[in-house]
Amino acid sequence: MNSRRVTAAGAVLAGAMLLAACGSGSSSGSKPAGAASGATGASAGAAGKVDLTFWAWDPGMDKVVALWNAAHPDIHVTLSNPAGGDQLVSKMITAHQAKHGPDIAKVEYQSLPGLVANGVVKDITADTTQAVADFDDATLEGVRFQGKVYGVPQDFAPLMLFYRADLFKKYGLKVPTTWDEYAQEAATLHQKDPSAYMTNFDAADPGWFTGLAQQAGADWWTTQGDSWHVDINGAPTKKVADYWQGLVNKGVVQKNPSFSPQWNKEMNSGTLATWISGAWAPAQIGGIAPSTSGKWAVAPLPAWTAGDKTTGIWGGSAVTVTTDSAHPAQAAQFASWLNTDPAALTAQVKYINIYPAATSGRSLPILDTPPAFFPNQPDYYTQVKNVAPTARSFSMWGPDVTVTFAAYSDKFGAALQSGTSFDAALDAIQNSTTADMKKLGFGLH
Template sequence: MKSQWRLAGVVLAGALLVTGCGGGGAAATGGKVDLSFWDWDPNMDQVVAIWNTAHPDIHVTLTNPAGGDQLVAKMVTAHQAGNGPDLAKVEYQSLPSLVSNGVVADISQYTADTVRQFDEPTLRSTRFDGKVYGVPQDVAPLMLFYRKDIFQQYGIEVPTTWQDYATAAATLHQKAPAVSMTNFDAADPGWFTGLMQQAGADWWSASGDTWRVDINGSASKKVADYWQKLVADGLVAKNPSFSPQWNKQMNDGSLATWISGAWAPAQLGGIAPATKGKWAVAPLPAWSPGDRATGIWGGSATTVTADAKHPAEAAQFASWLNTDAEAITAQIRQINIYPAATAGRSLPVLSSPPAFFPDQANFYDLVKGVAPTARSFSMWGPNVTVTFSGYTDRFAAALQSGGSFGAALDAVQSSTVADMKKLGFAVS
């Protein structure tokens, strides 16, 4: 991992130079510092207001220009124009490309104490070449969300292995043909990469200056073949998540489970309002009995950009946002995050279940037990957007035509490697 960014060294060195020469803060200038913060979380303004009240000399102005990949594109464009924000929320998989393009800054010198409040698996997503490029905000271990009323009605036990899950799906299809076990989402690769991670896949790795890409390796093919059989047997629906049709199916009981991140309770109220109290959560089914490993779907960090005029104060806010008990509690209440900070997972606010799961008192105990076993890839590649676009194109085509999911993985592998070589990366 030591040198995977060397090929982007010119732009990265420029970013580090900006960081090293960043202007002093309120203490140095004797004046008020104004920081701009790009973030798409609903109700984040209420959390920022807590900071602004307690820190009159460092004011944070929040804007929501876009979310996810759209925000990343806006960050790159703003950086090229020299007018990026001071801080920005960045999903973990997007961070490597922003590092290699010099958009986000190394904040190691400001976060020596901060990083002690996170476990190593969490920090791995924000630290490259020993440098810190963001403060983790949340983690999103994959969990199994299931309709307990449907399971009870049709005598289905909560599956603990993927074989159990396939058996339950077949039983449900036989007893209630109009109800699918879940859907296969070819439009959003987040859940599927999480399943690959759980199975032990590692899509990107690096040794010295050379990358290795293993998107179509044996672990990935195992997952793809498993889901292809569920699709071929008519046990899962084919429509994408978060579509109007999917929302309707989730609300009317046409779908019995949802494989999602720990953030799911924050979404279910808008997706399926009629189902409050009907859902429960369990650990993700395992490939081998007793294996507690899971993957992740989502998770983000608060980054300081290379354009920040006051990087020390920006890093101070990023640290407060993601380690201060009051700030984390507010985010749990207002945004429904599951905190990345280790101590944050034991806050009193998590002693009560999410509002949409009023009868599952152990909701957060289950998530807390799973979180340490959640694995991501050892690193995300420098062209994740190309990989994800390949997934949506190839898997959507295979889903509709009955084509091979394994062949779709082969195509994603080829397009990812070709793009990395075009960008100048050495790929074995």
């Protein structure tokens, strides 16, 4: 872990007492041992079967959990899908305040520092010593703070360009390798068919835009000592915003948010020719646009400069154990199995289309076969493997990412509705983030 990351993690953890006023838990306020199932983790063996709850949103995760339950009759995991992404984080915090959180939860990497500071997720270092040996240091950076492990990495999600190969052929489009080419092809497509658009600008989910900012070289949060610097509206991110405002103003991209009913319809009908998404996209497309199987292909993300292979990351998650769990050792055992066991990883590739975070998982035989929804691209996982080494995230995530992401949805949504400046939206997100950090007691420079 680099020194800047250690410093940032220290600043997050140092703010835990300040965040406590916002409802974080403590050891004295945690759920009493046995509150969930009548037995503590230490006495689980004597008490018999342990029941664990697992919050996650992956389509197909039920099939993976079923493998665990069949092989571990004494530790039963019940899967629930209350929400996804940062919405799940909000539910986790609310549940923790009521002392009724799940035992295990999937958490995107950017949300983990805030959950650590809020006392929602548990230090599982002692229960994951064997599991963490299967991850490289770059992967562990997302879950390890001040030498303590707070989650087991699940997947790695570099941004890729997913495109409708049939539509590109129909309209004579070239797969773009630069953002200039992408804009040119977007204009050509819409000129040939005014009802067709290259993609949508999603003002509801910030994940894709964050990844594009990373590709452009942005670092939204950095630290110096215990002081933070926030640069959400810096030059790299404004370059991205200006580019997409140009496409929106020209009318060559749609404005519907991803995963909305209208967007689902457009993906299925062929109204949208591309989707900028993480490597996990095939599992989502199968549910969103079931009639398009075999029509999609994947390519590296277009570059700002020809030949530059840098991409960003959308999502990627860890499996955490909450401080509300009465059985943390067993919960950590499941989290470790889920993300290091060859059978579990194979099932996740098969049913969820993850690209494994575990080093050994990236050599699984199943990765020689493309996702079921991409039967015409046998080199799908080779494409991801080639891109993965050049994917970059921010050097660190801030302590109030949920505030930043909520501001993104509010400010970009308003800008799309009113036709106002995306740059101004970034300025407003910057102000919302810094104001919240000051309120929580974090020093800024």
